[in-house]
Amino acid sequence: MSDIDVVVIGAGAAGLAAAKGLAAAGRSVTVFEAMNRIGGRAWTETETFGFPFDRGCAWLHAADRNPFYAEASAAGLRLFHHDMSLDHLYYGRSKAQAEAMAAMARADAALAAALARPGPSSGDVLSELLPDNLAADAAATFGGPMDFAMDPDEISAADFASAADLDPNYFTYDGFGSIVARWGADVAVELATPVREIRWGGPGVDVVTDRGVVRAGKVVVTVSTGVLAHAGLRFSPDLPEGYDEAFDDLPMGLLTKIPLVVEGERFGKQPFDDLLIERRSRHDIYFLCFPFDLDLMVGFVGGDFAWEIECAGEEAAIDFATERLARTFGADARKAVKKGAMTNWGGERWTRGAYAAARPGRAAARKTLSVPVADRIYFAGEALAGPLMQTCGGARLSGEKVARDVLGIAA
Numbered sequence: 567m568s569d570i571d572v573v574v575i576g577a578g579a580a581g582l583a584a585a586k587g588l589a590a591a592g593r594s595v596t597v598f599e600a601m602n603r604i605g606g607r608a609w610t611e612t613e614t615f616g617f618p619f620d621r622g623c624a625w626l627h628a629a630d631r632n633p634f635y636a637e638a639s640a641a642g643l644r645l646f647h648h649d650m651s652l653d654h655l656y657y658g659r660s661k662a663q664a665e666a667m668a669a670m671a672r673a674d675a676a677l678a679a680a681l682a683r684p685g686p687s688s689g690d691v692l693s694e695l696l697p698d699n700l701a702a703d704a705a706a707t708f709g710g711p712m713d714f715a716m717d718p719d720e721i722s723a724a725d726f727a728s729a730a731d732l733d734p735n736y737f738t739y740d741g742f743g744s745i746v747a748r749w750g751a752d753v754a755v756e757l758a759t760p761v762r763e764i765r766w767g768g769p770g771v772d773v774v775t776d777r778g779v780v781r782a783g784k785v786v787v788t789v790s791t792g793v794l795a796h797a798g799l800r801f802s803p804d805l806p807e808g809y810d811e812a813f814d815d816l817p818m819g820l821l822t823k824i825p826l827v828v829e830g831e832r833f834g835k836q837p838f839d840d841l842l843i844e845r846r847s848r849h850d851i852y853f854l855c856f857p858f859d860l861d862l863m864v865g866f867v868g869g870d871f872a873w874e875i876e877c878a879g880e881e882a883a884i885d886f887a888t889e890r891l892a893r894t895f896g897a898d899a900r901k902a903v904k905k906g907a908m909t910n911w912g913g914e915r916w917t918r919g920a921y922a923a924a925r926p927g928r929a930a931a932r933k934t935l936s937v938p939v940a941d942r943i944y945f946a947g948e949a950l951a952g953p954l955m956q957t958c959g960g961a962r963l964s965g966e967k968v969a970r971d972v973l974g975i976a977a
């Protein structure tokens with residue numbers, strides 16, 4: 567006998583969407599969330615700067631397919647259309663002029679063409695598709711660590727190629743996290759209740775938390791592949807062959823934001839300009855400049871360097887970002903930086919990174935996880951969002967789809 571129909575694990579975009587879909591169809595649902603808030607990797611806070619700052623997702627990607635965009639737009643929220651195109655590129659201290667910018671655009675187009683060519687590339691490693699020159703480095707930095715949150719030598723070319731073009735993109739002043747929190751507010755969630763184990767040896771599932779065991783017919787698991795690979799959630803008996811490998815084959819990349827409050831100086835940049843300071847050392851940093859005309863430059867580092875900098879700590883990260891500005895625009899930049907912060911998704915045990923990217927040769931792992939186990943354990947989340955992988959809108963759509971799967975409704 568089951569106490570309830572479905573347990574949903576995780577109250578991020580995917581879990582909230584799954585719970586909404588199941589409840590709307592009349593199923594009894596319990597949602598367990600390890601953190602003391604909903605939203606997961608969608609999290610807007612105002613404490614740090616006194617205005618909304620997204621620690622996780624910020625761009626409403628693929629707005630034409632992203633339900634969050636339609637709702638934000640209908641609600642009259644302040645939105646800004648911002649498709650990433652590199653406005654300013656610096657190689658170390660020197661600003662790339664027209665020819666260097668054109669070379670970078672050519673490198674970007676050459677990479678896209680190489681990815682579009684049918685047939686397996688040698689080794690399925692993104693870096694193998696790149697010539698060894700500065701322009702290709704910059705193109706790969708923008709698409710690799712700053713977007714896929716991994717370095718090109720760790721990215722599966724097939725996985726990278728299967729991600730959708732995310733235009734059109736929008737930014738919201740209120741914060742993407744606050745949109746998700748408002749949308750999910752009508753879902754009853756058991757907060758601060760990590761699920762430790764799923765026992766599925768008998769009929770249905772027993773979901774074990776520190777506050778007791780809940781028996782359900784089915785379970786929807788929306789925690790990140792990073793949490794699953796770290797055994798943040800155990801399965802008893804072990805999952806069938808292939809699932810544990812798939813968790814390992816979809817490791818978490820890391821994208822770290824280093825926002826700086828910059829007063830009295832704009833370095834010739836306009837609100838929402840994209841600025842990349844590229845180094846051959848891979849210690850690259852991208853800045854989103856002065857969004858909504860705020861005195862804020864949001865620095866981003868990604869891939870291995872992001873893991874390093876999060877370990878070094880917030881002070882070191884602010885120092886690094888400030889020094890990059892000072893080296894590029896002059897020592898006065900130091901005086902203009904009044905405050906900074908660093909996000910820490912690598913140290914967050916309930917995500918273990920920013921989002922998943924397949925290891926070279928392992929892009930099929932996403933498909934493995936999309937198959938439910940014993941008609942009882944269903945996976946959903948950004949890693950299973952198809953072409954909208956890694957995005958918050960994609961996570962929500964994945965949650966909506968898994969609800970239909972549980973209900974046995976064909977797509």
Ligand SMILES: Cc1cc2nc3c(=O)[nH]c(=O)nc-3n(C[C@H](O)[C@H](O)[C@H](O)COP(=O)(O)OP(=O)(O)OC[C@H]3O[C@@H](n4cnc5c(N)ncnc54)[C@H](O)[C@@H]3O)c2cc1C
Pocket residue numbers: 575576577578579580581598599600601604605606607608621622623624625626627759760761762788789790793798799821822823909911916917919920921946947948949956957958959960961
């Ligand atoms: C720095 C950064 C920048 C990003 N930028 C963008 C962007 O601009 N645009 C965009 O669309 N996307 C962006 N993303 C990605 C986006 O935030 C995620 O893809 C999306 O929010 C993931 O939703 P989810 O529901 O799949 O997972 P999550 O939001 O991680 O939800 C899963 C939930 O499960 C909970 N959980 C984990 N383990 C347990 C357990 N054992 N028991 C109970 N609960 C558990 C977690 O606490 C979490 O709340 C960004 C992410 C990061 C980190």
